[in-house]
Amino acid sequence: MSRKELDNSRMRRMKRAAARRGLTILTSEKAKVLGQPGGHAVRDDESFKIVYGDEPKPFSATLDDIESWLDRLDDESE
Numbered sequence: 001m002s003r004k005e006l007d008n009s010r011m012r013r014m015k016r017a018a019a020r021r022g023l024t025i026l027t028s029e030k031a032k033v034l035g036q037p038g039g040h041a042v043r044d045d046e047s048f049k050i051v052y053g054d055e056p057k058p059f060s061a062t063l064d065d066i067e068s069w070l071d072r073l074d075d076e077s078e
Helices: 003-020 029-034 063-077
Strands: 023-027 040-044 050-052
Touching (some): 003 063, 050 063
C-alpha cells in the first residue's frame, strides 16, 4: 500500500471519530491545489467555529496533531 492510501484511510477513520463528537475535519483547499502538505482544522458543527488547528495560523494542524487531539478528547471523556 502506498503512503497516500494510508493517509486517506487514516483521514476517513479520523473524520468518523470526529463526526461522532459533532466535529468536522477541514482541509485547506489551497494546499491541495498547490500540492503542498495540506493543513487541517477541526470545526464544531453546531457553532461552525474552529476549535482546533487555527493557531498560530489557519489550517496549521497536521494529521498527527488532529489524531492525538482526538485521542486526548477520548481519554478525557472516559
